[in-house]
Amino acid sequence: MKLKFAPLIRVSTETQEKQGESLRTQKKQIQGYVKNLNGVIPESCWQYSGQESATEGHERKKLEQLLTDSAKGIFDAVIVVDVSRWSRDNAQSKAGLEIFRENGIRFFSGTSEFDLYNPQSILFLGMSAEIGEFFARQGTQKSLLNRIERAKRNIPSSGKLPFGRLYDKTKNEWGIDEKKQKDLQWAANQYLEGESLQKIGKTLNMNFTNLWRILNHRSGVEWTIHFKSDKLNIDEFVKIKIPRLLPQETIEQIHQKSESNKTFTHGHIKHQYLLARTVFCSHCGYAMYGQTNNGSGIRYYRHARHRKIECDIGFWVPASDLEDAIMTHLFKIYGDIDEMQKSMLRAIPDNSKVEKLRDQKQAFGNELEKVEGKLQRVIESIADDLISTDEAKKVIEKIREREILLKGEIEKIRPQVENIPTKEQIHRRAKLIRRQLEVVYFRPGRLKKMTFDNKRKIIQTAFGGKDSEGARHGVYLSKPEKAGGPVTYEIKGIFEDVQGQLSKKKEKENSLTNR
Ligand SMILES: [Zn+2]
Structure with a gap:
C-alpha cells in the first residue's frame, strides 16, 4: 500500500506579493517529492496548508488541525519542502514531534525522512527550529528598534500618517492637507455648537469614534506613537511633532466638552x-x-x-x-438671554483683571517666540562657522536666562486664567442654552412636558x-x-x-x- 502524505505548506514569512508564488512553488515541489517517494496525497490532506495572504495565526490553526488529525489514520506521514517550513518555535516543534511519535506518523523534509526516534534527526530538527526562531526574533527586534529610532528623529514610521498631515520623504518635511484641515475645522465648530459627532461624521464620511479621536488627540502639534512587543519586552511611547490643524484654544474647548459628555452620559x-x-x-x-x-x-x-x-x-x-x-x-x-449672559459674566471674578492677565500672557508668549527665534539663529551661526563656540556660549546663556524668566512668568499667569471662559465662549454658551430652551418654550405645558433628555x-x-x-x-x-x-x-x-x-x-x- 502506498504511503499517504499530508503536506504542510507555510507562506506567512514571505511578503504579501510573494506569498502566492511561494505557495505554488512549494506545492509543486511537494508533489514531485511524493511522486519520487512513491506515495500519494489524499485530496483532503491539502487542508493543512496555508493560503495566499496567510497570517501566522491562520497557519497556527492549520497546524493544530494537522496534529489533531494525526491520530485519525487519515495520513501516514507529514511532508514539508524544507525543515524551516516546519517550525520557527522550538517548544512548539518538540510538542508537535511528540504527537507524531505517539501516533506513528513519519516525518519528511523533501525526499529525506527524519526518523523521529533517531537522536541525530531530533537534534537537527530542534536546531533548525531554534535557528529559525532566532532569525525571526532578531528581524522583528531590528525592525522595531529601527522604527523607534526613526520616530525619535520625527520621521513617521508607523503605518498611516495622522489625519490631515502629509510627509515629504525626499525633503523630510511635514505638511498639511488643506482640504482635510478645513473639514476638521468645520467639524470642530459643529461639535462645539452642540451637533452630534455621528451626524458630523456622516457628513464628512468618517467613522465617529475616529473623528472623536482626531478632534481630541490628533489636531494639535503632538502625535504619540506606541511601540509595543511583549516578546521583546519593548514598550515605548514616542512623541512626534506635527503641524497643527486646530488652534489650541479650540482643542481645549473640545476637551472640556468631551469631559462633560463623559461625566453625564453613563x-x-x-x-x-x-x-x-x-x-x-x-x-x-x-x-x-x-x-x-x-x-x-x-x-x-x-x-x-x-x-x-x-x-x-x-x-x-x-x-x-x-x-x-x-x-x-x-x-x-x-428665560432671558441677555440676563443670562450678564449673569455669566458676573460669575467671573473681576473680568477686567482677567482680560489684562490674558493680554499679559499673550505678550510674554510673543516675546518668548522671539527669544526662541534668536536662539535658533545663534545655533545656525555656529553650524555655519560664523561665530566661535566660546562667543556663542555667552550669547546662548543670556538667551536661555531670558527664556526661563519668560516661561516662569507665563506659568504664573496660566492657572489664573485657565478655567475662566472668554467673552466669546460665554456668548456661545448662552446661545446654545437658549436654543435648547426654545424647543420647550414654544410648546404648551413647557417644563412639565419637557422630556428627561431635554432637561x-x-x-x-x-x-x-x-x-x-x-x-x-x-x-x-x-x-x-x-x-x-x-x-x-x-x-x-x-x-x-x-x-x-x-x-x-x-x-x-x-x-x-x-x-
Ligand atoms: Zn459630606
Whole structure:
C-alpha cells in the first residue's frame, strides 16, 4: 500500500506579493517529492496548508488541525519542502514531534525522512527550529528598534500618517492637507455648537469614534506613537511633532466638552436621576448619588459612604423636590438671554483683571517666540562657522536666562486664567442654552412636558466644566442647621451662584411654565 502524505505548506514569512508564488512553488515541489517517494496525497490532506495572504495565526490553526488529525489514520506521514517550513518555535516543534511519535506518523523534509526516534534527526530538527526562531526574533527586534529610532528623529514610521498631515520623504518635511484641515475645522465648530459627532461624521464620511479621536488627540502639534512587543519586552511611547490643524484654544474647548459628555452620559437606567453626578455635599465635597427606597419607591440623592473624609452618611435628600427646585431656578435664569449672559459674566471674578492677565500672557508668549527665534539663529551661526563656540556660549546663556524668566512668568499667569471662559465662549454658551430652551418654550405645558433628555441637556450645559478655582460645577447641598430645618443648596454653574432652601411644600411650577 502506498504511503499517504499530508503536506504542510507555510507562506506567512514571505511578503504579501510573494506569498502566492511561494505557495505554488512549494506545492509543486511537494508533489514531485511524493511522486519520487512513491506515495500519494489524499485530496483532503491539502487542508493543512496555508493560503495566499496567510497570517501566522491562520497557519497556527492549520497546524493544530494537522496534529489533531494525526491520530485519525487519515495520513501516514507529514511532508514539508524544507525543515524551516516546519517550525520557527522550538517548544512548539518538540510538542508537535511528540504527537507524531505517539501516533506513528513519519516525518519528511523533501525526499529525506527524519526518523523521529533517531537522536541525530531530533537534534537537527530542534536546531533548525531554534535557528529559525532566532532569525525571526532578531528581524522583528531590528525592525522595531529601527522604527523607534526613526520616530525619535520625527520621521513617521508607523503605518498611516495622522489625519490631515502629509510627509515629504525626499525633503523630510511635514505638511498639511488643506482640504482635510478645513473639514476638521468645520467639524470642530459643529461639535462645539452642540451637533452630534455621528451626524458630523456622516457628513464628512468618517467613522465617529475616529473623528472623536482626531478632534481630541490628533489636531494639535503632538502625535504619540506606541511601540509595543511583549516578546521583546519593548514598550515605548514616542512623541512626534506635527503641524497643527486646530488652534489650541479650540482643542481645549473640545476637551472640556468631551469631559462633560463623559461625566453625564453613563448611569441612570432603572430610575432616572436628573442631577446624577452634579450633586455634591457642601461639607466634604463628595458627589452624592441617586438611590431609590425599595419599599416606598421614593428617589433620593444620598451621601457617599466609606470615604476618607468622615461626614454624615445619613444625609439623604428627596430627589424630586431637589430636581424641581433646581429646574425652576435654571428656568428663571435662562428665560432671558441677555440676563443670562450678564449673569455669566458676573460669575467671573473681576473680568477686567482677567482680560489684562490674558493680554499679559499673550505678550510674554510673543516675546518668548522671539527669544526662541534668536536662539535658533545663534545655533545656525555656529553650524555655519560664523561665530566661535566660546562667543556663542555667552550669547546662548543670556538667551536661555531670558527664556526661563519668560516661561516662569507665563506659568504664573496660566492657572489664573485657565478655567475662566472668554467673552466669546460665554456668548456661545448662552446661545446654545437658549436654543435648547426654545424647543420647550414654544410648546404648551413647557417644563412639565419637557422630556428627561431635554432637561438633562440643560443641566449639562449649565454644569459642564469647572469654576475659576477648578472646583466642579454643580448643586452643593448643606444639612439643616437645626433638626427639622430646611436643607439649603447652592447652585454653582456658569452663571452667578444661586442659593435656596428646600421647603416641605414644593415650589409651584406654574409661575414659570405659564410665562
Ligand atoms: Zn459630606
